[in-house]
Amino acid sequence: xxxxxxSVSIRLIRVIRVLYYNFQMKIFCSFFLxxxxxxxxxxxxxxxGLNTIxxxxxxxxxxxxxxGRDGLLEKDAALQxxxxxxxxxxxxxxxxxxMTRERDTDVSLEKRVELANKSKGDLLISIHTGASYSxxxxxxxxxxxxxxxxRKELASGEHNNGNGTAGGENEEDDLSIILKDMTHSxxxxxxxxxxxxxxxxxxxxxxxxxxxxxxxxxxxxxDAEMPAIMxxxxxxxxxxxxxxxxxxxxxxxxxxxxxNAIKEYNGN
Amino acid sequence: MKKYIFVxxxxxxxxxxxxxxxxxxxxxxxxxxxxxxxxxxxxxxxxKDITLYFSSKNEEYLVPEMRQISLNGSLENQIAEVLKxxxxxxxxxxxxxxxxxKINKVRIEKNGMLSxxxxxxxxxxxxxxxxxxxxxxxxxxxxxxxxxxxxxxxxFLIDGNEVDTLTGHIDIRKPLAENMEIVRK
Numbered sequence: 017x018x019x020x021x022x023s024v025s026i027r028l029i030r031v032i033r034v035l036y037y038n039f040q041m042k043i044f045c046s047f048f049l050x051x052x053x054x055x056x057x058x059x060x061x062x063x064x065g066l067n068t069i070x071x072x073x074x075x076x077x078x079x080x081x082x083x084g085r086d087g088l089l090e091k092d093a094a095l096q097x098x099x100x101x102x103x104x105x106x107x108x109x110x111x112x113x114x115m116t117r118e119r120d121t122d123v124s125l126e127k128r129v130e131l132a133n134k135s136k137g138d139l140l141i142s143i144h145t146g147a148s149y150s151x152x153x154x155x156x157x158x159x160x161x162x163x164x165x166x167r168k169e170l171a172s173g174e175h176n177n178g179n180g181t182a183g184g185e186n187e188e189d190d191l192s193i194i195l196k197d198m199t200h201s202x203x204x205x206x207x208x209x210x211x212x213x214x215x216x217x218x219x220x221x222x223x224x225x226x227x228x229x230x231x232x233x234x235x236x237x238x239d240a241e242m243p244a245i246m247x248x249x250x251x252x253x254x255x256x257x258x259x260x261x262x263x264x265x266x267x268x269x270x271x272x273x274x275x276n277a278i279k280e281y282n283g284n
Numbered sequence: 285m286k287k288y289i290f291v292x293x294x295x296x297x298x299x300x301x302x303x304x305x306x307x308x309x310x311x312x313x314x315x316x317x318x319x320x321x322x323x324x325x326x327x328x329x330x331x332k333d334i335t336l337y338f339s340s341k342n343e344e345y346l347v348p349e350m351r352q353i354s355l356n357g358s359l360e361n362q363i364a365e366v367l368k369x370x371x372x373x374x375x376x377x378x379x380x381x382x383x384x385x386k387i388n389k390v391r392i393e394k395n396g397m398l399s400x401x402x403x404x405x406x407x408x409x410x411x412x413x414x415x416x417x418x419x420x421x422x423x424x425x426x427x428x429x430x431x432x433x434x435x436x437x438x439x440f441l442i443d444g445n446e447v448d449t450l451t452g453h454i455d456i457r458k459p460l461a462e463n464m465e466i467v468r469k
Contacts, residue, residue, distance in 0.1 A: 149339070
């Protein structure tokens, strides 16, 4: 009886020690993270500068994207705007531009993310056109990362974690989730700022079009290790919008508005 | 004399037996006549108030629509019934499940997760705009989580296969929880 009591109390003490140790570790980790966070913010505040812009023309190859009644394809319109934007950035800003595709080729979303992250881009701009059920609906949409949705996923330990280790007792897991949460919240904030600037610049250049701003849990924005935005430069299912998207001048206006937003964000 | 008594008893017995059988028979006969009357109120009880999420006419947000439908069988069957109702569409709102969409299989997994296997028409007949994709996905997810509170997350499959996105935008690699941010009343 006595030995049983002793063994139980030893176990209890062990559990308490482990818990106490974990608690201490957590305090230490959060302090450490706070330090990194405050440091990174002071460093960032000094130099927001963009070096590499990743332009992602949506769809391509066998993936046509959406299709207009007149036969205009999303993949073609997206590529035209992307190429125009690339040229403007190279001419005006002398920044490095990485394209996820430059021709009408198949590139998987996974590959696009890999290309963007490998190039250590500072901003990802994914260019698409919209499509609705109703033909009458037109307009431009600018999207930023729906960080709230992503956070729910991170909290349940599901994002990019194939094994789905349950429990979260592993300190390393906790730490990597907190770190990921922090970096992505930073990316989401910056992405939202850029999306707002694009909306503002678009409404200045194309005042007659409706331009809406929305959060979206899009795969490419979630997986990009950089601030990211997505733009739908008009509804291809709307005959008026499709007509505009065939027009070189309109394409240059869209690219020009994005360029101005980048300039404004970059402070030049 | 004894013979008469015996015969009369036998006759009486057989008559009463016949009468009894007749009554019993009519009882059995009347029983099925009564039985159709029983399921009527029963099916009325089984009719449930269901909330379906359709799109506003301007395709900007989801709007709930109440409907009464009868739900029978297993939970999986009931979910399939509700999904079918969603594919039928709405009078006042815009249905955002593409034409020809069929549900191959509905399966309840562990931890409050549900997997729905759609045929490829969900992808192929979709307009393929990213906001339209968002609306289609969450009209399904929200409709299920709203009507079946035990289901917390919905995983999409297309013809039995896992997919990264429906038409190239929204991440559906993992099961999705409800999104009430895009709902307006």
